Amino acid sequence: MLLQFATGEPFATGVAPYVYQPVSSRETAHRVILNVQIGSFPTQAYLDTGAVYFVCAPEIAKVLDLRPTDKLEDERLVFRGRVYQGGLYRLPLTFAAGYGESLEVEVTAFIPQLHPEDEWPIEFPCIAGMSGCMERVRFALDPLDENIYFGHLTA
Amino acid sequence: MKTAVRSNRAEPMAERQPAVEVNGDHSRKGQRVLLDPASFWDQLAHAAQSGDAQAFVTAYQAIDWTTRSPAEFARAIHWALTTGAHLTARALATAGAAQYPDDAELQKAARILAPPRLLRRLPADPTIRANHDWLRAHRLDYPGQWVALRNGQLLASSDSLQALTAICPISPDILFTKVF
Numbered sequence: 001m002l003l004q005f006a007t008g009e010p011f012a013t014g015v016a017p018y019v020y021q022p023v024s025s026r027e028t029a030h031r032v033i034l035n036v037q038i039g040s041f042p043t044q045a046y047l048d049t050g051a052v053y054f055v056c057a058p059e060i061a062k063v064l065d066l067r068p069t070d071k072l073e074d075e076r077l078v079f080r081g082r083v084y085q086g087g088l089y090r091l092p093l094t095f096a097a098g099y100g101e102s103l104e105v106e107v108t109a110f111i112p113q114l115h116p117e118d119e120w121p122i123e124f125p126c127i128a129g130m131s132g133c134m135e136r137v138r139f140a141l142d143p144l145d146e147n148i149y150f151g152h153l154t155a
Numbered sequence: 156m157k158t159a160v161r162s163n164r165a166e167p168m169a170e171r172q173p174a175v176e177v178n179g180d181h182s183r184k185g186q187r188v189l190l191d192p193a194s195f196w197d198q199l200a201h202a203a204q205s206g207d208a209q210a211f212v213t214a215y216q217a218i219d220w221t222t223r224s225p226a227e228f229a230r231a232i233h234w235a236l237t238t239g240a241h242l243t244a245r246a247l248a249t250a251g252a253a254q255y256p257d258d259a260e261l262q263k264a265a266r267i268l269a270p271p272r273l274l275r276r277l278p279a280d281p282t283i284r285a286n287h288d289w290l291r292a293h294r295l296d297y298p299g300q301w302v303a304l305r306n307g308q309l310l311a312s313s314d315s316l317q318a319l320t321a322i323c324p325i326s327p328d329i330l331f332t333k334v335f
Contacts, residue, residue, distance in 0.1 A: 013276070017284050019291065022335045025299055035283050041325050044332040052241050059316045063325065072267050075236045078206075088236070090267045092274055098284055102277040108267055123299065125333055131241050136271045152273045 002100055003140065003149050011138060012149035014097030019044075020146055023124035032141065034128060034148060037094035038064060038109075043125045047148075051129030052077070054093055054109040060125055061111040066091075077110050079121070086112040095137065095150055103152055108132035196227075203234030211238045220250055225258040232264050244268055282306040286330050297334040304330045 003011040019033040023046045031046040038056070041064060045054070055077075056064075072088040089111060094104045112120055128134055139150040195217045202210035211234065220228070228251030235244035245268040251258070252265035285307030293309070303310040303323040313319040316331065323329055 014279065017287050019287050021290070021294060024335055035280070035286075035330065037327065040327055042327060042330045044330070063316060063320050070263075070267065072236075072264060075233070077236075078239050088267050090269075094277060096283060097279040098281060099279050102279055104274040104277055106272045106274055108269075108271070123333065123335065125331075132268070133271060136273070154273050 010151055012100070012140065013151040014095070014100035014102055015147050015149045016096055016098045018047075018141075018146050018148050020143075023122075025123060031124075032148065033124075035096040036126065036128065037096060038126070039092055042096070045126035045128040046124055047134070048127050049130045049134070051079075051127050052110075052131040052133075053088070053129050054091065054107045054133040055079075055122070055127040055129060056109055056111045057122060057125050058112055058114055058120055064091075066111070075110070077112075082121070084112045084118070084120075085115075086110055093133070097150070103137070103150065105137065105152065199231060199234065203238050206238055208238045208240045211235065211240045212243055215240070215243050215247070220247075221254070225251065225255045225261055228255070229260050229264070232261075232268075241268075245270070282328070290332070290334065294334050299333070299335065301331065301333050304332070 002013065002015060005011055016035060020030045021033060022028055023031045023033065031048075033044050033046050036043060036045045038060070041060070043060065066089055070090050074085065075088050076083050076085055078084075087110075089109045090106055091109045092104055093107045093109075094102050096102045112118075114120055136153045137150050138153055139148055141148055195214050198214035199211060199218065202208075202214055215231070215235070223231075228247055232244050232247045232251070235241070235247060244264075248261065248264040248268045251261040255261050282305070286304045289304055289307045289309065297312050300312045300314065301316050301319045302312045303319055305328055310329065311319055311322045313322070319331065323331075325331070
């Protein structure tokens with residue numbers, strides 16, 4: 001069942017189960033892990049409302065067909081107290097629903113370009129940050145059933 | 156703080172900009188003391204260099220952007236991103252693209268930094284729960300591994316995503332993720 005306002009207007013148009021597990025071998029904290037699809041590549045991202053953009057691991061970037069014309073080059077992102085060099089892209093990202101409608105949204109994505117001596121500190125495939133990614137998605141979590149309800153603000 | 160008494164050089168900018176009083180000093184021989192508009196740009200550059208996002212936003216708000224060139228917009232967008240002032244970067248890109256519709260770099264920046272946009276609605280994927288059940292049941296069996304799952308069934312696992320996609324080509328019905 002999807003959520004509605006008192007007026008009958010939908011709050012959410014899709015609901016998806018999420019996984020609540022650690023996202024790294026170095027951390028024990030659990031995160032909300034969502035199923036997403038970058039273009040035609042289905043993977044997972046953890047939700048981080050304190051982060052910006054949709055952040056992709058360098059490994060993922062290698063298997064994506066990214067167009068260099070849609071890239072702001074040589075940008076830097078401060079991540080966990082360190083500055084990482086990379087590119088900002090505009091990518092189609094689908095938030096997969098298990099019931100209702102999945103949403104395909106065009107988001108801003110940061111993809112790091114690591115030097116040989118650099119190590120990307122994130123072991124998980126992707127991070128769904130707020131600004132540039134989740135900021136136009138209305139969402140609510142149900143921790144009991146581990147479901148995320150979502151809808152786009154233009155819904 | 157760098158200050159300047161109103162001068163002929165600063166006049167055109169000062170007329171377009173609100174007067175800024177420095178430390179409550181309203182007069183010097185009857186003249187109002189204003190910040191030189193050029194100093195706002197210096198402050199912007201300094202804030203970017205020192206990574207001070209709040210100072211960057213303050214300087215950004217004080218600048219009259221209607222007089223700035225495409226190159227200055229582009230530089231300020233880069234500084235904003237470097238400083239972590241992401242929404243200011245978006246505001247600069249939007250304003251720059253509107254002011255210079257023929258500038259390809261500013262148009263690209265505005266497109267990439269724009270708020271997320273709904274492209275389309277798609278059918279639900281009923282296999283999500285089956286894949287999650289597998290991840291919950293087997294997370295300790297494949298720590299740090301990439302796995303390829305289809306409808307709750309493990310297709311393959313590997314240390315690297317590239318090796319995994321060589322075995323299981325990318326397909327919308329296969330989930331590629333890492334297990335912890």
